[in-house]
Amino acid sequence: MLTIGYDIGSSSIKASLYDVDSGEQVSHSSHPKAEMQIQSSKPGWAEQDPQSWWDAVKVVTAYLLRDSSRPPSEIAGIGITYQMHGLVIVDRENRVLRPSIIWCDSRAVEIGDRAFKQVGEEKCLNFLLNSPGNFTASKLKWVIENEKSIFDRTFKFMLPGDYIAMKLTGEVTTTAEGLSEGVLWNFVEDGPAEFMMEHLGIGADMLPEIVPTFGDQGKLSEAAASELGLKKGTPVTYRAGDQPNNAFSLNVLRSGEVAATAGTSGVVYGVSDQVKFDRQGRVNTFAHVNHSHSEKRLGILLCINGTGISYNWIRKMFFDSGLSYEKMNESSENVRVGSDGLIFLPFGNGAERILGNRNPGASFAGLDFNKHTRKHLIRSVIEGVGFSFYYGMNILKELSVNSSVIRAGMANMFLSSTFRETISTLSGTCIQLYNTDSALGAARGAAYGAGLYHSFEETFSGLRCLATVEPNLMRADSFSNAFDRWLVELQKRLK
Numbered sequence: 001m002l003t004i005g006y007d008i009g010s011s012s013i014k015a016s017l018y019d020v021d022s023g024e025q026v027s028h029s030s031h032p033k034a035e036m037q038i039q040s041s042k043p044g045w046a047e048q049d050p051q052s053w054w055d056a057v058k059v060v061t062a063y064l065l066r067d068s069s070r071p072p073s074e075i076a077g078i079g080i081t082y083q084m085h086g087l088v089i090v091d092r093e094n095r096v097l098r099p100s101i102i103w104c105d106s107r108a109v110e111i112g113d114r115a116f117k118q119v120g121e122e123k124c125l126n127f128l129l130n131s132p133g134n135f136t137a138s139k140l141k142w143v144i145e146n147e148k149s150i151f152d153r154t155f156k157f158m159l160p161g162d163y164i165a166m167k168l169t170g171e172v173t174t175t176a177e178g179l180s181e182g183v184l185w186n187f188v189e190d191g192p193a194e195f196m197m198e199h200l201g202i203g204a205d206m207l208p209e210i211v212p213t214f215g216d217q218g219k220l221s222e223a224a225a226s227e228l229g230l231k232k233g234t235p236v237t238y239r240a241g242d243q244p245n246n247a248f249s250l251n252v253l254r255s256g257e258v259a260a261t262a263g264t265s266g267v268v269y270g271v272s273d274q275v276k277f278d279r280q281g282r283v284n285t286f287a288h289v290n291h292s293h294s295e296k297r298l299g300i301l302l303c304i305n306g307t308g309i310s311y312n313w314i315r316k317m318f319f320d321s322g323l324s325y326e327k328m329n330e331s332s333e334n335v336r337v338g339s340d341g342l343i344f345l346p347f348g349n350g351a352e353r354i355l356g357n358r359n360p361g362a363s364f365a366g367l368d369f370n371k372h373t374r375k376h377l378i379r380s381v382i383e384g385v386g387f388s389f390y391y392g393m394n395i396l397k398e399l400s401v402n403s404s405v406i407r408a409g410m411a412n413m414f415l416s417s418t419f420r421e422t423i424s425t426l427s428g429t430c431i432q433l434y435n436t437d438s439a440l441g442a443a444r445g446a447a448y449g450a451g452l453y454h455s456f457e458e459t460f461s462g463l464r465c466l467a468t469v470e471p472n473l474m475r476a477d478s479f480s481n482a483f484d485r486w487l488v489e490l491q492k493r494l495k
Helices: 050-067 109-119 121-128 136-146 148-152 160-169 176-181 194-200 222-228 242-249 308-319 325-332 374-398 417-427 438-449 473-494
Strands: 002-008 013-019 024-031 075-082 088-090 156-158 236-241 258-262 266-272 284-287 298-304 343-347 361-365 405-409 430-434 465-469
Touching: 002 050, 002 160, 002 438, 013 050, 013 438, 024 050, 024 438, 050 160, 050 222, 075 160, 075 242, 075 438, 088 160, 109 121, 109 136, 109 194, 121 194, 136 148, 136 194, 156 160, 160 222, 160 236, 176 236, 176 284, 236 242, 236 438, 242 258, 242 266, 242 298, 242 438, 258 374, 266 374, 298 374, 308 325, 308 374, 325 374, 325 417, 343 374, 343 473, 361 473, 374 417, 374 473, 417 430, 417 465, 417 473
Parallel strands: 002 075, 075 236, 258 405, 405 430
Antiparallel strands: 002 013, 013 024, 088 156, 258 266, 266 298, 284 298, 343 361, 430 465
């Protein structure tokens, strides 16, 4: 039997066709090859057309079927993972009413902060585990306040993954894990956060039907089956936000385990069985994929918005996309730790939660025209992102998330030895790199949700560690000194 996993990212849509019996990936595809466009008509805004996600889903499905000799009738489940915290709204005919306000859009920060104070900080933290902040609920409130004619026609609101599930099944549904991402899940009463919806003016009837993270979430409609070339009635059996799913894909399910990813944004994600929250909102706590009221599994999430997008930006600006990431990674290894005094702050992709929702912008400091070369620029960007990870990991330590091992997929910035060495050496952790990615994780989740696997141990029997990175003790002082200089520069920008 086969399953499909779709990864609905802001940069591209990825898909994996997975053989349940062998535990191996049959084929993999992504679209578009260049990064998807993000519309930013005003400073701090970030929007995408949900139809572009669906169009890309059709393209990657065609690639999967073309590259595989297996018939669609063998596909027994579909899994979805998606960019978290976004907002999609539709009318009664399931027509999208406006572009999606996506994860890195910071227009609703003030709205969330105001709700945090008005509802009560203690109540929000104890019931929601977060401030409403710049999450889905606050973004919907922005629509209420600024686009009344659109809101008046709104029938349901969704997260990006819910939209794809709707396109697949024709039904508008969501999950408890998804609502927790939108800061709309009441962890005390184990249900939707009705008090927050009422405060924001969101009617209870706008809430989609809640389905389990693993299990039957609807069947592939005739219309969707025709568009995708798949079999009508194929069940959707798994759905999770990209960071809980990334942790799932790495078999990070138990308390004390930590996963990381470094795509467009970067994340360190620790699992805890204790209710923990950060009063300053620098990191956030959500329901993990295996969370239940009786057996708590909470994901404590540290996010750096300007991760892979920083690396992509410098490639486009200085190399006209003519230099591969592989060559860029190699060139960084020929520059000393600390980039000979060149410092890069990667905070140019919206308000950063680890900085108290401030948006200092990205910048270089210490640039010397007589000393610094393109290689220095590359290394300084890699180091700047790595230093940001370490800065955030120190916040996680305050919440007792301090594992000696970090698991990550062998992908994106973790392909850079400079990046891996920076994080491992500064934090004193071992980094394990695995043969997986988010789309493959979603496909494994679909197999478990369809009952094709009977335990998580069986689900991950094919997961393999490809490489292990240990701290470089010989260069620990050099990294520490470089980080200290970086931190001084950051503090200047935050004054």
